[in-house]
Amino acid sequence: MMRASLAVLSVLIVALSCGWASAQDDPVPIETGLAPPDTIPDILPPAPATDLTAVDLVDNDDAGDKIELTWTLSPDDAGGMRDVTGYYLWRSESPDARGDTLALVVAGTSSFVDDTAVPGVPYYYAVTATDGTSLSGEAAFGPVSGRRDWFTVSRLAVLVLAAIFFALVLAFTRLAEKGAELFVRRIPGLNAIEEAVGRATEMGRPVLYVPGIGEIDNIMTIASLTILSHVAKITARYETPLIVPTARAVVMSAAEEVVKEAYAEAGKPDAYNPDNIRYLSDAQFAFAGAVNGIMLRERPAANLYLGAFWAESLLLAETGFEAGAIQVAGTAMVSQLPFFVTACDYTLLGEELYAASAYLSREPKLLGGLKGSDWMKIITIGLIVVGIIMNLAGADAFVEWFHTN
Amino acid sequence: MTLTFIWTTVGALLTLCVYSFLYKDNPFYKFAEHLVVGVSAGYYLVIYYFNFIDPNVVRPVFQLELGGEAVAFGGTEWWMALIPGLLGLLLYTRFFPKIAWVGRWPLGIYVGGYAGLGISPVMQARVIDQMQAASSPLAGVPDPFAAATNAALGFAIFVVLTYFLLVKRHIVARGIAMSIGAVVLSAVAGYGGYVVLSALSAQGVVSMTNILLVVGLLGTLAYFFFSMRHAGLLGGLARIGIIFLMVGFGASFGYTVMSRISLLIGRVSFLLTDWLHLI
Incomplete structure (x- = not known):
């Protein structure tokens, strides 16, 4: 009898040791697809986990496919028999069945995110502790279902600031439409454009206007087309040829419309030459090579580079410099500005490109946008200063409110 | 082949x-x-x-x-x-x-x-x-870029003081000895500034890097303000802004020129290695 008891005790000790070793070798959660050890003889099941709860997880871009499970650990996990090796999680669409194994997570884990839920489908969850050989009783929760969220709370700051910005833009646009005099300071580069066109006229040579290689959806290209309209009116007045090489077919269409309209407004519709609005190539360096060819063969006296430029910027500006043309550039591509600053006579820096288009056109929508963004800058400066002061005072909640994911 | x-x-x-x-x-x-x-x-x-x-x-x-x-x-x-x-x-x-x-x-x-x-x-x-990133604490925080920032500010003190003494105060016209003296004085002042700033940074009293960041940002924003003439306080801030912009452009220019040189090396390597098999 004594020997039999010792044998049973030995088996139990070996079984517990194996369970403990298994827990040590299994540090990461094991995902679905494992068959639970239902068929293993239950020698001494661990105490069950309790208080299982499941809630719809709200996160950014929430598609309603995540449900967060939390439970209280089995008393045998960190204390008691210390034999819990992990927890089986189960999911079912019926309250009467345990359903399929969702995951097996290691001992000490008390939460899990089910990211495979179908939005709107009610699920019943259960959790059972295991010691590697047998399962505990289960803790169950349900029904719970995932829900798509239309609003991401953590991006509230984006909504608030965007709303303020739109309100400012609309207010200033309305003011401009009513005829209010909205002051915009003169940008030095703009005077240079008129000087450059005047010089080309005196020399009897054409003006080259490159609207960049951006697509028509690029805001820099749109601003450039507004300035092109202004330049085209001047060249029409002076009857100076205007060459506009483009890298995008749609931009060429838009440029044709703009120049044609400007010539008509200047009262010189016959001076418009459609052959001077040219599509060259979509390939960046093929375009740069072709524009360089125009600079050397048609010898424009003024080169205007206004729009979105990439690595071709220095190739163009350097060739124009070598050809002796007066050059004015403008782009909001920060990485290309140094080259234009170096190789051109005048450069419109970043936002000056947009300001120039608003200044020249006096279009209420553009003026409203410019004034709105100016006031937005004041708000931004104010928020930064307040943020710094709050940070110094140790209250970082203000800055944290602007933290978006 | x-x-x-x-x-x-x-x-x-x-x-x-x-x-x-x-x-x-x-x-x-x-x-x-x-x-x-x-x-x-x-x-x-x-x-x-x-x-x-x-x-x-x-x-x-x-x-x-x-x-x-x-x-x-x-x-x-x-x-x-x-x-x-x-x-x-x-x-x-x-x-x-x-x-x-x-x-x-x-x-x-x-x-x-x-x-x-x-x-x-x-x-x-x-x-x-x-x-959010610009609302950095200006003091009481570790400054990982302290050494570089303090060295840059010390150098800036040297350059500005040299320019002020030699050009604005016309010391350059008073002979070579006076000019060398002015340069040495500026160098001492620059080094002194570096030492003082380093001591402040080491104590965690101020973060010069963050101060520089905030001043540069506010100046640059002021430069791109179009609703008022650049005069008075706004003019001063805008001037600081354009200096920061130009320093940034200079660094970007140097960096990109180096990458263009590497493109040239790649092309020359193609000619000499792949085509002529000289290397």
Whole structure:
């Protein structure tokens, strides 16, 4: 009898040791697809986990496919028999069945995110502790279902600031439409454009206007087309040829419309030459090579580079410099500005490109946008200063409110 | 082997044709230029068709299969593919003067759609995230860039003081000895500034890096303020802003020139190694 008891005790000790070793070798959660050890003889099941709860997880871009499970650990996990090796999680669409194994997570884990839920489908969850050989009783929760969220709370700051910005833009646009005099300071580069066109006229040579290689959806290209309209009116007045090489077919269409309209407004519709609005190539360096060819063969006296430029910027500006043309550039591509600053006579820096288009056109929508963004800058400066002061005072909640994911 | 040599030679000769532009415009450069423009036009026509029109319009509409599976239009009904297809076709109405105005509709939808979709990410990434990062504590925080910032500020003190003494105070006109003295004085002042700033940083009293960041940011924002003339306080801030911008442009210029030099090295390596086998 004594020997039999010792044998049973030995088996139990070996079984517990194996369970403990298994827990040590299994540090990461094991995902679905494992068959639970239902068929293993239950020698001494661990105490069950309790208080299982499941809630719809709200996160950014929430598609309603995540449900967060939390439970209280089995008393045998960190204390008691210390034999819990992990927890089986189960999911079912019926309250009467345990359903399929969702995951097996290691001992000490008390939460899990089910990211495979179908939005709107009610699920019943259960959790059972295991010691590697047998399962505990289960803790169950349900029904719970995932829900798509239309609003991401953590991006509230984006909504608030965007709303303020739109309100400012609309207010200033309305003011401009009513005829209010909205002051915009003169940008030095703009005077240079008129000087450059005047010089080309005196020399009897054409003006080259490159609207960049951006697509028509690029805001820099749109601003450039507004300035092109202004330049085209001047060249029409002076009857100076205007060459506009483009890298995008749609931009060429838009440029044709703009120049044609400007010539008509200047009262010189016959001076418009459609052959001077040219599509060259979509390939960046093929375009740069072709524009360089125009600079050397048609010898424009003024080169205007206004729009979105990439690595071709220095190739163009350097060739124009070598050809002796007066050059004015403008782009909001920060990485290309140094080259234009170096190789051109005048450069419109970043936002000056947009300001120039608003200044020249006096279009209420553009003026409203410019004034709105100016006031937005004041708000931004104010928020930064307040943020710094709050940070110094140790209250970082203000800055944290602007933290978006 | 022979075919490889032929194509390598073609590439090398075209490279030399392009480099001949460094001397002056010539028929060889003109040939290479026209070749690349023509080839790229044909190449992009094919690329655009097979990358955009074929998978997004032709295959979904005609229920063609790709890899054994019918091609869907972004997981929606096939007829939805007709909408962008028709909008694209409307662009060609510009060839018919009477209905040319219709061509503005697809342009409007294209530009408006992109602008609308871009507002939220731009507001988040370029305004709010930047604003949050700029609201850094100016004191009581570790400054990992303290050594570089303090050295840069010490050097700036040296440059500004040298310029002030030699040019503004006309010391350069008073002889070489006086000039050297002014430079030495400026160097001492610059080094002194560096030592003092380093001591402050080491104590964690102030973070010069963060102060520099905030001053530069506020100055740059002031420069791009168009609703008032740049005079008085705004003028001063804008002047600081343009200095920061130019320092940034200088650094960016140097960095990019180095990368362009590496492109040149790559091309010369192609000529000497792959073509001539000299290296």
